[in-house]
Amino acid sequence: MSEGGVHRTVVAWCPDWPLVAAGLVTEPSAVLKANRVVACSAPARSEGVRLRQRRREAEAACPGLVFVSEDPARDVRTFEAVVSAVARFSPQVEVTRPGVCSLPARGPARYFGGEEALAALLAQAATGAAHQIGGEYAPTCRIGIADTPFAARLAARESVIVPSGQAARWLAPLPVSVLGVASIGELLGRLGIHRLGQFAEMDEGVVSGRLGVEGMRAHRLARGLDDHRLVLDEPLPDMSIQRELEDPVDRVETIAFIAAGLAEELASRLSGRGLACTRLYVEASTENAEELARWWRADRPFTARSMVDRVRWQLEGWLTGAAAAAGAPGAPTSGIILIRLTAGEVTPDSGRQLGLLGESAEASQRVERAVARVQGLLGHESIGTAVMAGGRGPLEQVRIVPWGEPRAEGLPATQPWPGRLPPPAPTVVYATPIEVSVRDLHGHPVEVSGRGRPSGAPSRLFLGPGREYTVTRWAGPWPSDERWWDPALHRRRARMQVLLEDGSAHVLALEGGRWAIEASYD
Amino acid sequence: MLLARERVLPATDLLASSLPMGGLQRGTTTIVTPSSPGSAEAPGSTTLALELLAGVSMGGYWCAAVGLANLGILAAAERRVALERLLLVPFPGGAGRWQQVLATLFDGVDAVLFAPPGPVRSSDARKLSARAKDRGSLLIVLDRHGRWSEPGDLRCRVTSSAWSGLGEGHGLLAGRSVEIEVSGRGAAARPRRTAVSLTQMGLTA
Known part of the structure; x- marks a missing residue:
């Protein structure tokens, strides 16, 4: 039994989680988002309900189908029970999204006597937790193990342990749609490439030229290689930021507010150096020394907003979840006094280059001439550009600068302003x-x-x-x-x-x- | 760095698969409307218009916003519209004046977002579209009140919208999913509806 690469991963997948969270997984039920089915229960599927169907189609296939609207907060909050169960196998458990979590395979496999044994124990533990939430007939949790997180997620769908070194071969027959990026899937389809194996055989130069950075990343996944971009060798200082609170706080919204300030600071430290992170470690401690620390992963680099989302979800699950109510060990018994965010998997952010070019580019003569003519028609102050400014109200956060005047920013816009509404900003x-x-x-x-x-x-x-x-x-x-x-x-x-x-x-x-x-x- | 004059201007990831050519074609006129003019049912047309503009702006091009005195500029910046390459003309003048302003801007920038201040005569609309085509500039009309009478080359309509995150006395507006319908001439003749998450939550598919 080989131990596989450094990133050999175990994925635990609880099918149809949004319906488990809603308590409807044993009846024909579906979650609607923008009028389309995004999740459904097994009874619904057996009646012909499918993902991406419109509401009317789903109803026609299954009269009496129960519809639920999307509630990501509830999905994450309830999933915490499963994550806690899995966390007993490894403190490095990472939540990918509600219903899916993963952990490194090496240590736990060694400790529990092999990957098969680990998978069986994990399935039992996770399913037990899922049954607490969704009832005893909630679907059992499936485990997948493979050399890369991407392959392991797909392996979980079929409860497979992909032997070490076999990821590419196992992935080859799968359709390109499993990459999860519609634009790449469509483009490949037009080129006559429908399976990951065919995609993997494409020349790297061609992939880079036609599909760009995203395409290169998908290409690595298809070849069974890790999707981790070139990770920096040395951990940088300053990648961790924390706040200690004088008075314990137990309202999730308040903590999220404080975390927003930390997240903005961390995000700007990263972007200021042209970096981005795809993993985030969120730690929270209470006055009575209870702690909850979680790794979170995102497919796209974290923004300040997506960091705050994770903090909110993690704490909602912890502070208001079933564990807290039951007084389980480790559950919080007092308010939070410490929040810490740490950026992980820090990589150079290729998406920034365009922004830098734009900032240093000078207006071409074409633009200057057009502006001058508009000023002739309407007056000097009639045309300008905007700069970010400090301020709380939606009106004060941006300042209009007439054309020709310096675009100096009045007040630093990246500092958190207490009382400022978090994004998204009103249009x-x-x-x-x-x-x-x-x-x-x-x-x-x-x-x-x-x-x-x-x-x-x-x-x-x-x-x-x-x-x-x-x-x-x-x-x-x-x-x-x-x-x-x-x-x-x-x-x-x-x-x-x-x-x-x-x-x-x-x-x-x-x-x-x-x-x-x-x-x-x- | 010289930007080649590509025929199709880029669109953001969120919208690329909904647009027939994966982006908006130079010289065309795109009309963005809510589900029915003048009503707030399925709001989201301003956000959709900003998202269309953002794709172009992120490609390094210059844009202009005309007649949008109440535009949420912070929202534009959040959608990745480059503020340093966005010309703002909130008050383009009365009848006769704003047509000249638009025509002038077609010379200078690659995309103009325009909210008509009042009803636009068909002849004026046609002349402006022709001028945009001649100059290779994109015209995006944000028509919330049914003032642009010509059909344009492409029509983008928000057909349903749902916010999440807000509760009864708690929460925060967080994510939003909308359904947009794209229709028009040629490749887009058959109306096509897609669901789009207009505020990314950072979750994988």
Whole structure:
């Protein structure tokens, strides 16, 4: 029994996890996203329901099909139970996405008496945890082992242990669609290449020329090689960032907020050096010295936003999951006082080059001439570009600079600003916010106390006669006390996000007792 | 570095597989609309228009946004539109004026995103499209109120939209999945619908 390469991986896969999490996996059920099926239960599949079907098609195949909307937070939160079970086999367990986690094969295989034995024990442990969540008839968890994480994920679908050195041969008959990148799959299809084996035989130069960096990466996967890009040899200092909190915090949103600042700093340290990371280690400790540390992996390099997502999911699972409720060992009994993020698998970020070129490029004469003519038609200040600026409100975060004036940034935009709404940013920002009346269920105007508590849940917005809207979801208020040190510029505002019945989403701001729509997410 | 004048301008990964040529063709007119003009049902047309622009901008090209005084520029930057190569003309003037401004910008930049300030006469729309074609510039019309009467070469419509992440008194707007419909002349004659996740969550497929 060979031990395989350095990255020989075990993958544990719980099929149809979103339906297990929703408690519907034993009935015909499916998850819809943008009107299409993205997951379904085995009973649904046996009736003919398939992924990517539209809602109507699925209903026609299986009348009585139960639909659930996507809830990634719930999927991750419940999956924590399985991850904890797997973590007992190796502290280096890594969550790829809800339903799939992986760990290195070498150490655990040696300890548990071989890969077959390991696979059997893992399957049992993970399935046991899955049954706690989805009931005793939830699908059993499948284990796959192979030389690369990519091959191991595919091996898990068939509960296979691919012998060491055989990854390429085992992958060869699989269709190129398993690469998971639609554009590459389509292009290969047009070239008459339908199987990974055929793709693997293509010349590297041709792949690079026609498919670019992404194509090269996929090519390595198809050949059974690791998808790890050239990883830097020496770990860099500064790849870890942490914050100790004076007062313990047990609200996930608050921690996510703090983590957002850490993530932005870490992301900018990386990008400032032209680097990116595809693994992230998130550690959280409580006042009573309970700890939860997890590795997370992403296919594309982590952005600050995707880092914060992982922190939120990890803590939601830990603080609010079944383990916490049951008082299991290791479950938190007090608030969090330490958060640490560490970047792993740091590689040069090839996607940055374009940005650098753009920044140093000078406007061509063509652009200058066009601008001059527009200024002649409309005036000097009529045309310009924008620079990022510091500030909390959606309006202040960007500044317009008339053409010809220096594009110096006013305030560093990368520093986290307390009170600033996290991304995604709204696509429409009203220079003059639209006044609106916000009422709760009983028709009373919604107010916000000094401590930031709303007097009631916002239920209806009134813009004018005949223009009333129902609020279906909301969050906040998030108070911001801006420039309190400057009497002239001091502003106290509270903001909320609301989703209306017509599917539109907006930012509401309260200032001086009056509500207005500050921005919309069109 | 000299950028070759390619016939098809690049699109982002999110949209490339939804567009008939994998990107927008130089000199064409693309109309971006919500599911029905003037309504907020299936909102997302501004985001879709920004995403189309972002593909071009990331390719190193110059872009302009005309008549979008309320544009969320931070959102544009988040979608990877290069702010240093985005000309902003929020107030392009009254009737007669803005047509000249657009025509001028076709000379200078590779893609213009335009939100009509009022109803546009068919003859004006046709003249502008012809001018864009002549100059090899892309015209993207963000038509939220049904003001552009000509069909254009390509139409992109948001047909359904769903936000996730917001609860009742908790959470945050996080991800969004929309369905877009692409239709038009020639290769795109049959309307084609695709589901797109407009705010990436960083998850693998």
